[in-house]
Amino acid sequence: MLVHGGCRCGSVSFELAWQPDPLEIPARACSCSFCRKHGGVWTSTPAGSLTVRVRNAAHLSSYEFATRTAQFRVCSHCGVVPLVTSRIQERLYAVVNVNVLEGIDSTLLRTVAATLEGESLATRLQRRQQNWIPDVVFRDGT
Secondary structure, three states: OEEEEEOOOOOEEEEEEOOOOOOOEEEEEEOOHHHHHHOOEEEOOOOOEEEEEEOOHHHEEEEOOOOOOOEEEEEOOOOOOOEEEEEEOOEEEEEEEHHHEEOOOHHHEEEEEEOOOOOOHHHHHHHHHHHOEOEEEEEEOO
16 A cells, blocks of 8 residues: 655655555554654554655754654654654664545554653664664655
8 A cells, every 4th residue: 555645835745655555554642742742643564665755855854852763854844743764773764643644544543552751772773673664765855
């Protein structure tokens, strides 16, 4: 299944090749203050691939917590956070925000609360390697 999404103004968009076709889409509602305030509800498929298009690189900024292991990709033009990336052992992983998905049947979404505070750094990176999208490419969106 091909899933499209992006920020409100269109500066950052993506195409997620979801493999295999999902019977449901897991949606993890993170309880951290950043995600709560920005509507971060994340999904990923470990067998999928993600192509991110950035129409205007000047509009893409990143926010990092103290561990600096993940980059919340923020459109500085419209303020939307469409995805998060994490580079682990030279490979880029990502999750996407379900609130920016386009044309998805909402009955496919299975939202659960996610509390990750207290997770060790090693556990956090291992979880991302197992669950996040492992094939991520950024392209010029023009």
